[in-house]
Amino acid sequence: MGKLPKFNDPMLLVGTETADDAAVYQISEELAMIQTVDFFTPVVDDPYLFGQIAAANALSDVYAMGGEPKVALNLAAFPDCLDIEILGKILQGGADKVMEAGAVLAGGHTISDNEPKYGLCVSGFVDPKAMWKNYGAQPGDVLILTKPLGTGIISTAIKGELASEEEISSAVKTMTALNKYARDIAVGFEIHSCTDITGFGLAGHAMEMAKGSEMTLVLHTEKLPVLPGVKEYARMGLIPAGAYRNREYLEEDVFSEIAGTWQEDLVYDPQTSGGLLLAVKKEDAAELLERLADLGSPGTAVGEVTGKQEKYLILK
Structure with a gap:
């Protein structure tokens, strides 16, 4: 390229x-x-x-x-x-x-x-004056994720004929859901940065936001929304090859306090039709989360933005 x-x-x-x-x-x-x-x-x-x-x-x-x-x-x-x-x-x-x-x-x-x-x-x-970019996040911003994670892990379980009908149904429901509804709500707020989570995984797309913004993003992995069955399959080692490629590419810029855990595998899991990752002012985060929940497009606060530290991404 x-x-x-x-x-x-x-x-x-x-x-x-x-x-x-x-x-x-x-x-x-x-x-x-x-x-x-x-x-x-x-x-x-x-x-x-x-x-x-x-x-x-x-x-x-x-x-x-x-x-x-x-x-x-x-x-x-x-x-x-x-x-x-x-x-x-x-x-x-x-x-x-x-x-x-x-x-x-x-x-x-x-x-x-x-x-x-x-x-x-x-x-x-x-409107170019209201356009969101994957950079521009500011210190103190709250990171909000609008869909659960784990579609890559569930897809691996499906290939292994291990996933239940309920687990498959949940994954399909999130993958077919348009990000239109979350976007329609979020445009009423001051969004400093946004990206959607796809094949580069949460860690990869968060890294792009961090580098473009010249900030550090901190992810609280215990708060990450997860699809049914993902925790169990991740612990079994049903991790797609793309997750290992993502980890290898990113690891020099990541500081992990959760090394060796299933949550660490989760943040590298490549997503299909994942949610939006929004960086929003701290004082607006609670209202945005409330609006998302009220209109049937729930979001989760999964981290925050800090000034640039030694690493671009911190996993807690």
Whole structure:
């Protein structure tokens, strides 16, 4: 990636520099376009649910910038050997989520491939003066997470045929949930920084926020919201390979007081369609949490921001 040409345009407000969730291009003083794309292989067997999860995951990048998605295009790869009706169910799942988001689905592109893949290219809009970025967190900010963690661990348990129907249902429910509702509430508050939690895990995305802000983020792991079954499976060692890659990449910038515990594995667990991580003023945190709970999109205070310490991320 470092060898790719650099593009300079004063209207490009967010590019690749801070590994933010989407690109943002300013159109006018009051309007900027958010552009993002994401797709992946199935994480569940049900094609309709897979379509919903993949679409919710792609739409999430727009919400993480404080924006609203408006136009989506399908991206799909599908094997010739499978029944075409399966692809139809995947696309229906994605379409239903786009409709729930209040956006329009305007076509897309499909290729033949050995393994199914699905996702969306999404365009959204935001007022550039009110845009959220994955940097800008300030000392004293409270960190609020809007979805439980553990989808990677549960997916590993599913592959091992260990997860119960209740555990699978809980994981699917959180992965198909749009971050729209948390975003709609949070825009009424002064959000200093925001990112969504996906494949880099909570630790990875928190690290991006910490480095971009030149702050240290402290995570209180005993407060982390967790999906049913995750604690037991993590203790059994059912940790996805992506979690170990995340840990290896990040470990030099992390100070852990919980080394060797299942909670430490949890913060590196790669998430699919995870929640928003919001850095909000301490005096606003309680009201924001109350509003989230009242409107059915509960959040959890999981840490705080401090001035830069020796390490960017502290796990307690």
